[in-house]
């Protein structure tokens with residue numbers, strides 16, 4: 001059973017011409033264990049995407065380190081943030097699947113082609129990778145769409161393909177950067193339910209970014225609230241609204257409970273306080 005550990009990690013983006021260096025993250029400590037669904041929430045610019053990029057290995061920490069099980073996640077220091085951390089570089093890997101807000105599918109491939117793509121790159125034999133991709137397309141409800149082109153799908157269906165593609169590589173961890181942000185309310189709710197079903201079924205570690213407090217509270221086993229300048233984790237809450245939802249399948253019922261409303265008020269007041277401070281600075 002693997003654990004992701006982030007120890008005292010900071011990220012400083014070097015100054016662009018005429019500008020100043022940006023401390024995007026400062027002294028982040030976070031542990032994510034098997035079955036944790038950690039949701040990051042916070043004012044714009046507080047470093048959520050930077051934190052996801054660190055975990056994915058897209059960038060390297062300026063200070064501190066990250067481990068997944070026994071391996072260090074080293075990132076691509078020079079490419080992404082211009083830092084010189086030596087030659088020991090291990091970037092993104094199939095053990096951490098990423099789903100972006102924009103689906104980032106390959107438009108010249110059909111649904112099956114996109115879903116099996118990672119396995120194809122790894123040299124997995126055709127029948128085996130097709131079977132695996134078909135299993136995950138079934139899991140996300142797209143078993144009848146294998147040969148559709150990306151442009152023939154709705155936004156929600158495209159995100160389902162993105163999720164199936166990430167899962168087909170059998171990652172230890174799924175990293176989701178506002179994956180539902182561009183969807184209409186109803187599609188968003190059905191994908192929240194799908195993600196919770198996948199989380200329950202696979203017991204994978206998940207790290208999920210959102211701007212929606214309702215979504216964060218409904219999905220998270222642990223909610224981290226971040227604050228900007230510099231980006232820090234200021235609050236962590238252990239939550240169980242996701243299991244309550246899975247038991248009753250009625251989001252409105254869960255969201256109208258006293259406990260949900262009280263938690264929402266608490267989180268909103270933290271975030272609005274941060275936003276006000278940022279505007280005044």
Ligand SMILES: Nc1ncnc2c1ncn2[C@@H]1O[C@H](COP(=O)(O)OP(=O)(O)OP(=O)(O)O)[C@@H](O)[C@H]1O
Pocket residue numbers: 013014022023024042043044045046047048049050051080231
């Ligand atoms: N490649 C980069 N070079 C320089 N500065 C950057 C870079 N990427 C992000 N930043 C800065 O780092 C800070 C954190 O950005 P980040 O995108 O991680 O925040 P965020 O919380 O995800 O924001 P949002 O909610 O608006 O998506 C911001 O001040 C941003 O301007």
